[in-house]
Amino acid sequence: MDVVKIALAKGRLADDAIVLLQKIGINFSDYSKKSRKLIFIDDSKKIKLVFVKSSDIPVYVEKGAVDIGIVGKDVLLEKQADVYEILNLNIGKCKICVAGHKDYTMNYSKKLIVASKYPNVAKNYFNKKGVFTEVIKINGSVELAPILGLSDVIVDIVQTGKTLEENGLVVKEEIHDISARLVVNKVSLKTKNGNIGRIIDGLESIV
Structure with missing residues (x-):
């Protein structure tokens, strides 16, 4: 067999x-x-x-x-x-989300810089919304990208939101249930x- x-x-x-x-x-x-x-x-x-x-x-x-x-x-x-x-x-179970600084406002009228372990997911999501993006592939702690000014937002997995909260970030948009x-x-x-x-x-x- x-x-x-x-x-x-x-x-x-x-x-x-x-x-x-x-x-x-x-x-x-x-x-x-x-x-x-x-x-x-x-x-x-x-x-x-x-x-x-x-x-x-x-x-x-x-x-x-x-x-x-x-x-x-x-x-x-x-x-x-x-x-x-x-x-x-x-x-x-979790969600894949767009996250950024609490005081950051999503602005689709200019190029959006996105850091993510999921560059294809990020690009496909924003392409469907007609948003011009630069997507940066990150393998490590993606939360650091907006904190250090590498990106405007991140696209990442969110389970409880605690990691985001501890790093001063919040969910801006939900992309997909996982x-x-x-x-x-x-x-x-x-x-x-x-x-x-x-x-x-x-x-x-x-x-």
């Missing part, structure tokens, strides 16, 4: 996803949060968990290195990979339809 490979990124989202898998009878007895292993096989020897960087999950799924990915909608919006987005798992999604490789859905279908049906029944 073909093994189904599922890609996850280590962290809270993976922990929540593993709980969902356990609820539908897929258990990984050898899995440990502290382990440096990148691949785990379930107790039935039919499912493999593969841990990769979150931003790489759509690539692994699209190229068929894994069959299934569990990844945030923010990553899917940014990467725009050619995969089937099958199911909203309703975990890892949660974890189940994505599937297009070929795998045909060649491993029975096994993948059971996983999809199981998860759909509990979310």
Whole structure:
């Protein structure tokens, strides 16, 4: 029987996803949060968990290195990979937002400088609004960009808003609700339809 490979990124989202898998009878007895292993096989020897960087999950799924990915909608919006987005798992909920200084007023009559870990999301959002932008890709603490004068605003994930508040920033506009999604490789859905279908049906029944 073909093994189904599922890609996850280590962290809270993976922990929540593993709980969902356990609820539908897929258990990984050898899995440990502290382990440096990148691949785990379930107790039935039919499912493999593969841990990769979150931003790489759509690539692994699209190229068929894994069959299934569990990844945030923010990553899917940014990467725009050619995969089937099958199911909203309703975990890892947050929003992707435009944020800036409390006293900053959004001015669309001049070029807007935007810093973000999600340059494609940012550019697409403002392009649809007809706003001329310069988008700067930031990999680290994006909140620093408006504080240090690198950008007018940022586009980033907001969960509680506490990080923004502590750095004197506020949400200016909400772009998209974010949660974890189940994505599937297009070929795998045909060649491993029975096994993948059971996983999809199981998860759909509990979310």
